[in-house]
Amino acid sequence: MPDARASSRELLVVDGYNVIYKSARYLARMDETAEGDPFEQARELLISDVAAYAKGRYEPVVVFDAAGNVSPERPDLSKAGVRVIFSPAGESADTVIERLVTEARLAPHAVTVVTSDSTIRATVGGIPVTRVSSDVLVTNMDALAVEYRKENAARQTQHMRLEDRIDPAAREKLWKILRGQ
Numbered sequence: 001m002p003d004a005r006a007s008s009r010e011l012l013v014v015d016g017y018n019v020i021y022k023s024a025r026y027l028a029r030m031d032e033t034a035e036g037d038p039f040e041q042a043r044e045l046l047i048s049d050v051a052a053y054a055k056g057r058y059e060p061v062v063v064f065d066a067a068g069n070v071s072p073e074r075p076d077l078s079k080a081g082v083r084v085i086f087s088p089a090g091e092s093a094d095t096v097i098e099r100l101v102t103e104a105r106l107a108p109h110a111v112t113v114v115t116s117d118s119t120i121r122a123t124v125g126g127i128p129v130t131r132v133s134s135d136v137l138v139t140n141m142d143a144l145a146v147e148y149r150k151e152n153a154a155r156q157t158q159h160m161r162l163e164d165r166i167d168p169a170a171r172e173k174l175w176k177i178l179r180g181q
Contacts, residue, residue, distance in 0.1 A: 010058050011100070011109055011110070011111045012053075012054050012058035013063065013114065014061065014114045014137070016063055017093070019137055020039070020043070020046055023138040025138075027042065029042040030042050043062075043084075044079075046062065047079050049141040049145075051082050060082045061084075062084050062085070063085045063096050064084070066087050066089065110128040110130075112129075112130040113132070114132045
């Protein structure tokens with residue numbers, strides 16, 4: 001059962017593979033030589049990014065086209081607060097996205113759809129629907145990834161220095177001893 005806070009947030013519907021194919025970060029995670037599903041790591045990274053992007057503002061849903069996947073019969077599930085939907089056999093992700101947007105519009109519930117697919121963008125437009133290009137989301141995700149790496153590196157450096165781990169008063173006493181004061 002959805003949480004009451006989630007229903008008050010704007011619905012964010014992401015066209016999963018459309019975004020993956022727009023980003024070098026996601027494509028770098030694809031491994032077509034490995035046994036199993038070559039998209040698994042790319043999907044996991046996208047879901048993680050969408051969770052960070054949506055936090056507190058959106059009720060996120062990522063839709064993937066199950067046709068042609070290694071395992072087309074995938075259950076809908078939720079990871080990191082992101083609802084993940086694989087289109088059922090015989091139905092495209094586009095159709096699932098259009099249905100989600102239509103249901104939200106009838107509620108009425110504000111929706112943001114992330115895709116660069118011109119057909120979806122044309123069919124889901126109108127109030128209360130905002131359309132965002134996959135390139136915009138990818139740019140935002142890349143910026144968040146850079147910011148995360150910088151913050152993480154700063155934290156790692158800070159915690160690695162012995163000087164930072166010593167109480168400031170004790171550190172000052174040690175400096176005085178070192179200087180011969």
